[in-house]
Amino acid sequence: MTQLHIEETNGRHLNVAFSPSGNDFFDLSKHDPETIVEISPNGRYAKLNTVLGKGAYKVVYKAIDREEGYEVAWNCFQTTKAQFNALSQEISILKEVRHPNIIAFHDWWYSKDNEFIFVAELMTSGTLREYIRKLSLPNMKIVKRWSRQILKGLKYLHSHDPPIIHRDIKCDNIFINGAHGEVKIGDMGTAKMKLGKKYTVIGTPEFMAPEMYDEKGYSEKVDIYAFGMCLLEMVTGEYPYNECKNAAQVYKKVIQGSRPECLNKVQDPEVLDLINHCIAPENERYTAHQIVNHTFLLVDPEVVLLSMDPEKVNLSLQLVFKGMDKLSVKFNFNVVKDTAEEVVGEMIEEQVLHQKYKTLITHEINRILRELNKIQNGDDQNKEEANSLWPISGALSTVYGGSRSNIALTISPGSMAQTHVERNFMNGMISPLYPGMEPNRRREWLNDPEDSVPVREYPNDTPIEEFVSDTAQALHRDMEKARQWTDKLKKEDIMTVGDLRRLHDEDWAGIKLTVFATRALKNALAESTRLRSPRSTASTSSNGHEEGL
Numbered sequence: 430m431t432q433l434h435i436e437e438t439n440g441r442h443l444n445v446a447f448s449p450s451g452n453d454f455f456d457l458s459k460h461d462p463e464t465i466v467e468i469s470p471n472g473r474y475a476k477l478n479t480v481l482g483k484g485a486y487k488v489v490y491k492a493i494d495r496e497e498g499y500e501v502a503w504n505c506f507q508t509t510k511a512q513f514n515a516l517s518q519e520i521s522i523l524k525e526v527r528h529p530n531i532i533a534f535h536d537w538w539y540s541k542d543n544e545f546i547f548v549a550e551l552m553t554s555g556t557l558r559e560y561i562r563k564l565s566l567p568n569m570k571i572v573k574r575w576s577r578q579i580l581k582g583l584k585y586l587h588s589h590d591p592p593i594i595h596r597d598i599k600c601d602n603i604f605i606n607g608a609h610g611e612v613k614i615g616d617m618g619t620a621k622m623k624l625g626k627k628y629t630v631i632g633t634p635e636f637m638a639p640e641m642y643d644e645k646g647y648s649e650k651v652d653i654y655a656f657g658m659c660l661l662e663m664v665t666g667e668y669p670y671n672e673c674k675n676a677a678q679v680y681k682k683v684i685q686g687s688r689p690e691c692l693n694k695v696q697d698p699e700v701l702d703l704i705n706h707c708i709a710p711e712n713e714r715y716t717a718h719q720i721v722n723h724t725f726l727l728v729d730p731e732v733v734l735l736s737m738d739p740e741k742v743n744l745s746l747q748l749v750f751k752g753m754d755k756l757s758v759k760f761n762f763n764v765v766k767d768t769a770e771e772v773v774g775e776m777i778e779e780q781v782l783h784q785k786y787k788t789l790i791t792h793e794i795n796r797i798l799r800e801l802n803k804i805q806n807g808d809d810q811n812k813e814e815a816n817s818l819w820p821i822s823g824a825l826s827t828v829y830g831g832s833r834s835n836i837a838l839t840i841s842p843g844s845m846a847q848t849h850v851e852r853n854f855m856n857g858m859i860s861p862l863y864p865g866m867e868p869n870r871r872r873e874w875l876n877d878p879e880d881s882v883p884v885r886e887y888p889n890d891t892p893i894e895e896f897v898s899d900t901a902q903a904l905h906r907d908m909e910k911a912r913q914w915t916d917k918l919k920k921e922d923i924m925t926v927g928d929l930r931r932l933h934d935e936d937w938a939g940i941k942l943t944v945f946a947t948r949a950l951k952n953a954l955a956e957s958t959r960l961r962s963p964r965s966t967a968s969t970s971s972n973g974h975e976e977g978l
């Protein structure tokens with residue numbers, strides 16, 4: 430049988446096969462999904478015979494970008510020339526949009542068959558909605574990962590100048606590349622630049638914020654409302670307002686402020702809180718930026734090994750909160766004297782770590798200890814495995830040597846300051862001289878106003894509660910923590926800053942403050958003393974108790 434590839438005058442491509450007699454031929458294009466059936470006017474894109482999907486308005490085919498060799502999505506949308514012309518402003522928006530979490534829009538034209546055709550990035554694994562059904566119910570880790578990506582896309586659109594409102598965010602319009610777990614917002618056909626408020630009622634009723642129906646206009650916050658409904662669908666597997674029989678019923682519920690029934694099925698309090706903030710009335714509703722920082726979406730922290738001594742006894746570890754401007758804590762760990770449980774317990778007590786991470790971080794520290802044990806006893810394969818413990822070695826190899834449980838040696842109160850500033854508690858004083866730290870980090874520390882222990886001078890007769898509460902506050906500890914520290918000091922008859930200054934090192938040990946609290950108070954005391962007049966500093970130093978702080 431002879432096969433021929435034919436290009437018709439209307440641009441359609443056919444693959445045909447002739448019978449041996451040459452009298453009959455078969456259109457193979459109808460069967461072969463990889464057959465080219467059409468070429469774009471500029472010759473760059475070749476539409477294949479594979480339908481990727483059909484929606485209410487468009488049919489989407491697989492195509493090839495012949496210049497780059499990529500597979501792309503060829504979208505056909507029946508419309509009149511006049512409507513196509515009216516769309517031109519929106520189309521130009523799409524051309525400007527470039528973000529890893531938004532489906533890229535490559536090219537478009539109006540075809541001879543009265544179709545608006547546009548070529549977009551191809552997504553391999555269908556829509557989020559289909560994927561949710563496939564997984565039956567995605568676990569929270571997946572939901573968080575998806576949500577973060579959707580929000581990054583929304584944050585990008587909303588921070589465009591002027592903001593771009595998608596207006597039809599729903600799980601059917603969010604697409605997945607399953608191999609990499611990539612999630613992208615698609616179907617930008619309804620997107621609109623926000624030049625002032627928008628009034629057109631458009632979207633999918635279950636995902637439409639109530640203000641879309643009134644005449645006062647709406648803002649980009651409608652996308653946040655819709656995201657809240659997507660999150661609800663992700664965690665319950667149910668379409669919001671499934672209990673309604675038609676769009677009119679949904680509309681009625683939405684404008685009355687009745688929440689979808691499946692909201693009652695949400696068990697996790699953090700997810701529930703986030704959904705409620707998304708579907709709240711417009712003026713109370715979170716922005717995309719606020720949601721990204723919601724506790725539900727924070728990445729679980731991990732522990733990395735920064736360095737260790739040759740005997741592998743004193744380790745320098747760091748608690749890293751990836752992807753968030755959150756507390757990052759370096760601490761020493763003595764493998765002979767410390768246990769992961771003890772150290773984590775102290776982090777929780779000192780509010781360096783949230784209670785919910787107790788098991789995770791204990792497990793992480795023990796994992797490192799086990800791996801190290803393997804290095805000490807181990808063979809080459811174990812050594813290789815152990816190398817994986819050094820994700821940032823070299824970049825941050827500062828060792829603050831020292832004694833037992835030097836926890837919270839350096840703290841980055843980034844959650845408050847939004848920058849990664851560091852403070853050295855190791856020697857009991859704040860020092861801008863961090864051996865091994867890059868100069869710009871040092872500058873950040875020096876410049877940051879939030880990075881403060883109380884820097885005023887405290888006369889000896891200052892009541893101890895005043896000094897302790899200032900110190901706790903400067904370290905973002907709550908007043909309950911300050912009260913606990915004060916109680917412990919008062920139990921030892923330390924009533925004033927002067928009493929504190931008179932303590933010897935062994936006295937400090939007897940107070941039973943945690944290592945963190947001891948170092949914090951010593952720090953503040955040293956700083957206050959430094960600010961005192963030379964005469965008073967000299968007199969305090971003369972008793973020898975300031976040294977080594």
Ligand SMILES: Nc1ncnc2c1ncn2[C@@H]1O[C@H](COP(=O)(O)OP(=O)(O)OP(=O)(O)O)[C@@H](O)[C@H]1O
Nearest residue numbers: 481482483484485486487489502550551552601616
């Ligand atoms: N970029 C893409 N990559 C892969 N498949 C796609 C892509 N865009 C759309 N599809 C497929 O085509 C189907 C129809 O697309 P879409 O839902 O965007 O059409 P629509 O007519 O705008 O839909 P709706 O009914 O939601 O208004 C999708 O369900 C999906 O399976």
